[in-house]
Amino acid sequence: xxxxxxxxxxxxxxxxxxxxxxxxxxxxxxxxxxxxxxxxxxxxxxxxxxxxxxxxxxxxxxxxxxxxxxxxxxxxxxxxxxxxxxxxxxxxxxxxxxxxxxxxxxxxxxxxxxxxxxxxxxxxxxxxxxxxxxxxxxxxxxxxxxxxxxxxxxxxxxxxxxxxxxxxxxxxxxxxxxxxxxxxxxxxxxxxxxxxxxxxxxxxxxxxxxxxxxxxxxxxxxxxxxxxxxxxxxxxxxxxxxxxxxxxxxxxxxxxxxxxxxxxxxxxxxxxxxxxxxxxxxxxxxxxxxxxxxxxxxxxxxxxxxxxxxxxxxxxxxxxxxxxxxxxxxxxxxxxxxxxxxxxxxxxxxxxxxxxxxxxx
Amino acid sequence: xxxxxxxxxxxxxxxxxxxxxxxxxxxxxxxxxxxxxxxxxxxxxxxxxxxxxxxxxxxxxxxxxxxxxxxxxxxxxxxxxxxxxxxxxxxxxxxxxxxxxxxxxxxxxxxxxxxxxxxxxxxxxxxxxxxxxxxxxxxxxxxxxxxxxxxxxxxxxxxxxxxxxxxxxxxxxxxxxxxxxxxxxxxxxxxxxxxxxxxxxxxxxxxxxxxxxxxxxxxxxxxxxxxxxxxxxxxxxxxxxxxxxxxxxxxxxxxxxxxxxxxxxxx
Numbered sequence: 001x002x003x004x005x006x007x008x009x010x011x012x013x014x015x016x017x018x019x020x021x022x023x024x025x026x027x028x029x030x031x032x033x034x035x036x037x038x039x040x041x042x043x044x045x046x047x048x049x050x051x052x053x054x055x056x057x058x059x060x061x062x063x064x065x066x067x068x069x070x071x072x073x074x075x076x077x078x079x080x081x082x083x084x085x086x087x088x089x090x091x092x093x094x095x096x097x098x099x100x101x102x103x104x105x106x107x108x109x110x111x112x113x114x115x116x117x118x119x120x121x122x123x124x125x126x127x128x129x130x131x132x133x134x135x136x137x138x139x140x141x142x143x144x145x146x147x148x149x150x151x152x153x154x155x156x157x158x159x160x161x162x163x164x165x166x167x168x169x170x171x172x173x174x175x176x177x178x179x180x181x182x183x184x185x186x187x188x189x190x191x192x193x194x195x196x197x198x199x200x201x202x203x204x205x206x207x208x209x210x211x212x213x214x215x216x217x218x219x220x221x222x223x224x225x226x227x228x229x230x231x232x233x234x235x236x237x238x239x240x241x242x243x244x245x246x247x248x249x250x251x252x253x254x255x256x257x258x259x260x261x262x263x264x265x266x267x268x269x270x271x272x273x274x275x276x277x278x279x280x281x282x283x284x285x286x287x288x289x290x291x292x293x294x295x296x297x298x299x300x301x302x303x304x305x306x307x308x309x310x311x312x313x314x315x316x317x318x319x320x321x322x323x324x325x326x327x328x329x330x331x332x333x334x335x336x337x338x339x340x341x342x343x344x345x346x347x348x349x350x351x352x353x354x355x356x357x358x359x360x361x
Numbered sequence: 362x363x364x365x366x367x368x369x370x371x372x373x374x375x376x377x378x379x380x381x382x383x384x385x386x387x388x389x390x391x392x393x394x395x396x397x398x399x400x401x402x403x404x405x406x407x408x409x410x411x412x413x414x415x416x417x418x419x420x421x422x423x424x425x426x427x428x429x430x431x432x433x434x435x436x437x438x439x440x441x442x443x444x445x446x447x448x449x450x451x452x453x454x455x456x457x458x459x460x461x462x463x464x465x466x467x468x469x470x471x472x473x474x475x476x477x478x479x480x481x482x483x484x485x486x487x488x489x490x491x492x493x494x495x496x497x498x499x500x501x502x503x504x505x506x507x508x509x510x511x512x513x514x515x516x517x518x519x520x521x522x523x524x525x526x527x528x529x530x531x532x533x534x535x536x537x538x539x540x541x542x543x544x545x546x547x548x549x550x551x552x553x554x555x556x557x558x559x560x561x562x563x564x565x566x567x568x569x570x571x572x573x574x575x576x577x578x579x580x581x582x583x584x585x586x587x588x589x590x591x592x593x594x595x596x597x598x599x600x601x602x603x604x605x606x607x608x609x610x611x612x613x614x615x616x617x618x619x620x621x622x623x624x625x626x627x628x
Binding site for chain 2: 209214217218261262265268269272273275276277297298299301302305
């Protein structure tokens with residue numbers, strides 16, 4: 001019998017670096033594996049974000065350098081925060097993909113180093129599955145339709161027969177990418193995050209709703225045309241030629257407001273369609289854009305209309321973090337999953353539905 | 362009928378004293394379907410209502426509801442004119458979010474096929490010598506209806522066996538020798554196919570869009586009626602005979618199948 005099955009306490013260290021956040025987290029699982037009484041406890045969750053100047057995005061090379069520079073410091077800090085030693089850790093989990101190649105590679109090398117140095121098995125984790133499992137663990141949502149929205153992904157997901165199946169997704173860029181790039185157009189600060197600053201600015205808008213394209217196709221949607229139109233409007237505004245529907249000049253706040261109202265309405269619509277399709281009335285929002293309170297509010301109104309409820313987490317778990325990788329990795333580890341060192345690669349393309357979810361029925 | 366269920370207030374048009382008490386038929390993600398009457402109490406009709414979405418900005422909501430209803434009506438009108446089996450549009454108020462259509466009698470094709478399959482043995486325990494003719498005829502009917510739709514330059518966008526009705530034939534039209542047992546059994550899948558729910562329909566003449574439309578139907582059919590999946594080729598064969606460009610659509614369908622809807626994405 002696997003000695004792990006008898007272990008009452010299992011601890012994993014997770015390393016995340018698929019985009020501009022470097023995150024290291026340590027999670028503790030207690031209770032029999034797979035039993036409903038098993039619990040997950042966050043022992044530490046540390047993050048450091050690479051912030052580029054306003055008007056620019058984060059480049060793979062600089063981001064990988066950021067991750068390499070800070071990895072050792074964050075790993076030490078995570079152990080210290082959890083008051084643990086190397087001997088307490090059962091496995092090392094890392095993000096295999098999807099994400100940006102250079103930062104993913106930097107963190108994969110670092111995780112591999114820890115595994116060899118400490119003599120612990122390695123577990124490669126799908127970033128999207130990490131988000132979903134952490135969201136479920138924190139909110140207690142049992143069988144939700146999941147809206148996963150971040151800088152790189154926009155998907156509507158529901159679980160069926162050992163896979164997280166994608167019911168709808170973006171046909172071009174991710175919604176977070178649309179918001180990030182629009183923030184660059186207006187030279188809005190990237191600190192702490194461009195999306196957060198757009199949200200704050202949007203609260204001052206709302207006098208007018210500017211006409212933007214609305215691109216929903218069944219359960220899929222598209223954001224690139226909206227971005228182009230929003231950039232055109234921003235250019236008109238800068239040239240003092242922009243007039244809103246009421247004939248008055250519009251402001252950056254009005255633009256942010258209109259952009260949010262439009263893209264979030266699209267996301268809520270495709271989520272609602274997926275809920276009707278699979279017959280669920282729970283919805284869980286994960287990913288960096290999921291922090292947005294206006295999106296959470298709109299989703300809440302839709303769910304209430306259907307007699308259901310919305311589950312969301314705060315920035316500690318919505319935004320990329322190490323703890324979600326530790327949690328999803330440990331779930332897989334408990335079912336016997338390992339990533340041998342010679343196969344411990346990373347990949348930019350890794351679909352959510354490629355992962356066999358052995359830990360759920 | 363306990364029509365105006367308390368949880369969903371019906372649209373204003375159904376609250377006038379002259380209106381026949383409405384009956385809520387279905388509640389989808391998009392809207393609700395009621396059964397009521399048009400002009401005279403003897404003319405039944407379906408009322409499709411898109412209620413305002415509380416989460417959406419009111420201006421955006423009004424714009425979308427109006428545009429979607431108008432485009433749905435336009436597509437239905439075009440199909441009806443060209444002789445595609447669809448419900449006729451009676452009346453509409455896009456600003457108020459409703460449209461009245463011809464009431465289609467009968468059951469959804471999905472229910473008909475399932476009723477037919479339900480009488481068959483679960484696996485090969487019984488002799489599989491069953492006359493499939495009525496089901497084969499239905500498959501041909503679906504292929505012809507979808508072909509007629511595509512010929513007019515419309516793609517449905519959400520073809521499933523739930524979005525097709527099986528309208529009973531008029532007494533005179535029914536097949537000649539009625540009465541024997543076989544015929545009674547075939548009743549479940551007998552009737553004319555009428556396409557409904559054009560909420561996601563678009564106007565397009567491209568092979569690609571038409572092939573995707575067929576692919577959606579193929580996938581939906583396989584997951585809804587796995588035991589009748591082998592008959593899908595009959596549907597495609599009859600589709601292939603409906604218009605000149607149909608064979609090239611079927612060739613394109615091969616490509617679409619290969620591609621699936623899998624797409625790799627960046628994180």
